[in-house]
Amino acid sequence: MQPEKIQLGQILNCANNSESDNVVWVSDTADLVDTYCFMDDNKRPYNISECVEVAKLNTSILSLDGFEVEYMMVPLYKRMILEAADAYDICMSVIASPKFGIKSFSQEWDSETKKQLLGSIDHELGTKEEPLVIRLFMASSRTFRKKRDTQFNVDNKEIQDYYNMTVFPKFVWVCEISSKALYENQQVLGEIIIDATSSPDAKMDSIIIVNYPYALCRRMPEDFLKASEACFEEVKEWKPYDIFRGNLTDCQSL
Known part of the structure; x- marks a missing residue:
C-alpha cells in the first residue's frame, strides 16, 4: 500500500551522527501506512x-x-540473517554518515539540479521542511537487478554498467531515497543496497551500493570490512528513476 501524497513529511524521524553532529530529517513511508x-x-x-x-x-x-x-x-528465507530493524539502523547510519550520507552531496547541487529533484530551491534536502523520503524493502537480487536493468537501460546506462559489474548476494535490503516532489511521481533520486545475508555485527560493512545523483559507491566481496576505505565514483549522466515494484502486487485486484 502506498501512503497518500499529502501525508509525506507529517511523521519525521531523525538520523544523526554523534561524531560529526550531522542531522538528517527523514520521512519513512512505512510510518504512513x-x-x-x-x-x-x-x-x-x-x-x-x-x-x-x-x-x-x-x-x-x-x-x-x-x-x-x-x-x-514476518517469516524470512533461511539464508536471510539481517532483520528489518537492523537493516533500517544501518541505512540510517549511512544517511547520517559524513562520508556516505547524501547531505554532503546535495549541498554541491546547482540550482537547476535542486529544482529538478526537490521541486524548489527554498530548502536543503534533509531538513524538516524538505525531509528525505525513504522506503525500505527486501528483494531477491535476481528480481531486483532484472527490474533495475530494464529501468537503467533507458536513461542511466552508466549506472546500469556499475550494477552489472557488482556482485550481489541472493537477497538484499534496499532503502530507496526520494524527495516529496519526486515521490509524488513515484520516482527516486537514489538508493542504499545492503547485504541481507550478512551479520548484523557487520553494520556499515554490509553496504553493497550507495547510489546518489551523479555519484555511486560500490563494494565487492573482497572489500569486506573495508567500508571506510570505499570511494564514490563520478556518474556523468544521471536521471531520476522509478520506484521498484517488482515484489509488490496490488491486493485490491486479487
Whole structure:
C-alpha cells in the first residue's frame, strides 16, 4: 500500500551522527501506512483491514480487524540473517554518515539540479521542511537487478554498467531515497543496497551500493570490512528513476 501524497513529511524521524553532529530529517513511508493485507483462516483470503490506535487503560494499543496487536512476525528465507530493524539502523547510519550520507552531496547541487529533484530551491534536502523520503524493502537480487536493468537501460546506462559489474548476494535490503516532489511521481533520486545475508555485527560493512545523483559507491566481496576505505565514483549522466515494484502486487485486484 502506498501512503497518500499529502501525508509525506507529517511523521519525521531523525538520523544523526554523534561524531560529526550531522542531522538528517527523514520521512519513512512505512510510518504512513496503516492498511494491511493478511490471511485469516476464518475469513476470505487476502483480507484488507486498517490498523488503528485505540486507547485502553491509560495507554494505547494497536487494533487490527478487531484484534489487539502485540507482535507482528514476518517469516524470512533461511539464508536471510539481517532483520528489518537492523537493516533500517544501518541505512540510517549511512544517511547520517559524513562520508556516505547524501547531505554532503546535495549541498554541491546547482540550482537547476535542486529544482529538478526537490521541486524548489527554498530548502536543503534533509531538513524538516524538505525531509528525505525513504522506503525500505527486501528483494531477491535476481528480481531486483532484472527490474533495475530494464529501468537503467533507458536513461542511466552508466549506472546500469556499475550494477552489472557488482556482485550481489541472493537477497538484499534496499532503502530507496526520494524527495516529496519526486515521490509524488513515484520516482527516486537514489538508493542504499545492503547485504541481507550478512551479520548484523557487520553494520556499515554490509553496504553493497550507495547510489546518489551523479555519484555511486560500490563494494565487492573482497572489500569486506573495508567500508571506510570505499570511494564514490563520478556518474556523468544521471536521471531520476522509478520506484521498484517488482515484489509488490496490488491486493485490491486479487
